[in-house]
Amino acid sequence: MDNFHKKLSEVLQNENGCLCEEPMSRHTTFRVGGPAQYFITVTNPVELTGVLKLCNEYDVPITVLGNGSNVLVSDAGIRGAVLRLSGEFLKSEITEDVSGQTLLVTVGAGRMLSSFAMEVARLGYTGAEFAAGIPGTVGGAVMMNAGAYGGEIKDCIQNAEWVSFEGECRGFQREELQLSYRHSIFSEKQGMITKAGFCFPKGEKEEILSKIEQLNRMRREKQPLEYPSAGSTFKRPEGHFAGKLIQDCGLAGYSVGGAQVSEKHCGFIINREAATAQEVYRLIYEVSDRVEKEFGVRLEPEVRFLGKFTE
Ligand SMILES: Cc1cc2nc3c(=O)[nH]c(=O)nc-3n(C[C@H](O)[C@H](O)[C@H](O)COP(=O)(O)OP(=O)(O)OC[C@H]3O[C@@H](n4cnc5c(N)ncnc54)[C@H](O)[C@@H]3O)c2cc1C
Known part of the structure; x- marks a missing residue:
């Protein structure tokens, strides 16, 4: 040791x-x-x-x-x-305002977003439905301004607490968070989000739960959830859909080693069979290059790379 x-x-x-x-x-x-x-x-x-x-x-x-x-x-x-x-860091504190029309939740950044969204839904509050099928933590979701089916973290977050790698703690109000498509102020900062505060209006519980059902069904139908992946591999390029561009290049099912462009949804690169990280990495850049050559659009990875890769 x-x-x-x-x-x-x-x-x-x-x-x-x-x-x-x-x-x-x-x-x-x-x-x-x-x-x-x-x-x-x-x-x-x-x-x-x-x-x-x-x-x-x-x-x-x-x-x-x-x-x-x-x-x-x-x-x-x-x-x-x-x-x-x-x-x-997995705990939440829940407060209903006196009118019973608004739910205020402070949640630890380590909690799974899906379980948090389900808790809000079961209490009969609306606005977290989009998050129920996103398999990340609250911290990761705030960092990425995660979103789906027309909703995003930006719509419901009120504040966040953060600690820098040097140990300085800081609170951020929503207007300071610089949330935009898959981006937050934390994307450029060296530190850790520790908790976040959210606000949700009252809704119809049955409607909320059935919307979650419907969104999750759509995910199962459209996304290759049966294989390991990191969700959509690329950010949505302005005016296009990454999956459609990749499909139009004829790359559905294209593989590098065990990594493959999903045939079910070309925006997903999947670990089809014992892929190495380097194979996934190579496939990401081969796909980007092909799409750029074919359509003049450069796909930017949404997935974040950790550690060293060979170019
Ligand atoms: C099947 C599938 C479907 C998906 N669908 C969606 C979708 O619909 N919409 C969507 O937006 N995303 C989707 N994703 C991607 C992913 O779930 C989200 O980006 C999620 O928000 C990432 O959270 P995480 O906790 O897993 O973060 P990680 O992957 O662990 O980390 C992502 C980044 O955030 C940083 N980070 C994580 N936690 C913290 C923290 N507490 N403080 C500071 N930085 C932190 C990491 O350093 C890293 O840079 C999907 C992924 C999969 C596998």
């Missing part, structure tokens, strides 16, 4: 708080990715502050991970510390 690891076990109160050389394929929805040198789960603010302080002291680089549903981790893995939230 090195010194950093020893000190970590003093700071972390939870068992298995730090796993060494933990395969990231276990923690990403693509099911690929090499080991994280230190895979650290923090369960409360005291642990988080302690871990950040140690990382700074020992010059250990930090990577933040949510549910790993929008990342591609390289086969070489990630050097340094990969931080994930659990424990207190």
Whole structure:
């Protein structure tokens, strides 16, 4: 055990708080990715502050991970510390305003967005339906301004709390969050979202639940949920749909090793059969190049790359 690891076990109160050389394929929805040198789960603010302080002291680089549903981790893995939230960071505080017409929720950034959206729906409040089928955490969703079927985080978020890698805590109000298509102020910041506040108006519970049913059915019909992936691989280019451009290039089913352009939905690259991260990466760029050559539109990955890839 090195010194950093020893000190970590003093700071972390939870068992298995730090796993060494933990395969990231276990923690990403693509099911690929090499080991994280230190895979650290923090369960409360005291642990988080302690871990950040140690990382700074020992010059250990930090990577933040949510549910790993929008990342591609390289086969070489990630050097340094990969931080994930659990424990207190999964809790929510719910308040109904006196009129009973508005629900205010503060939710820990480690909580799964889908379970949060279902809780809001079951209480009879509307506005989180779009989020029920997105397999990320609240933190990852705020970071990415996740959205689907006409709704996005931007529509319901009120504020967010964030801690920089240097340990400085800061609150942001919604107008400061710079939310736009798959972008937030945090996209350019080195730190971790720890909680977020949301507001939802009263609705008709049965209608809300049946809308969620309907959206989830559409997902199952249109998306290759039976294979590991990171959802839509590319951002939507202005005036086009990535999936349609890829399909029109004749790339449905095109593969590099075990990575494949889904035949069901060309906007998804799937891990069809024991793909490596490098194969997924190569396929992403081959597809982008082909679409650019054919239609003059450059597809930009929505998926975030972690670790080192070979060009
Ligand atoms: C089958 C499938 C369907 C999907 N459908 C949709 C969809 O409809 N709409 C949509 O928008 N996305 C969709 N996605 C993509 C993905 O679920 C979202 O982008 C989600 O918001 C990512 O959250 P995460 O917790 O998994 O983040 P991760 O993938 O773990 O991380 C994504 C980025 O956010 C950062 N991050 C994560 N947590 C934090 C935090 N607490 N603080 C600071 N930074 C953080 C990471 O460092 C990384 O840069 C889909 C993915 C899959 C696999």
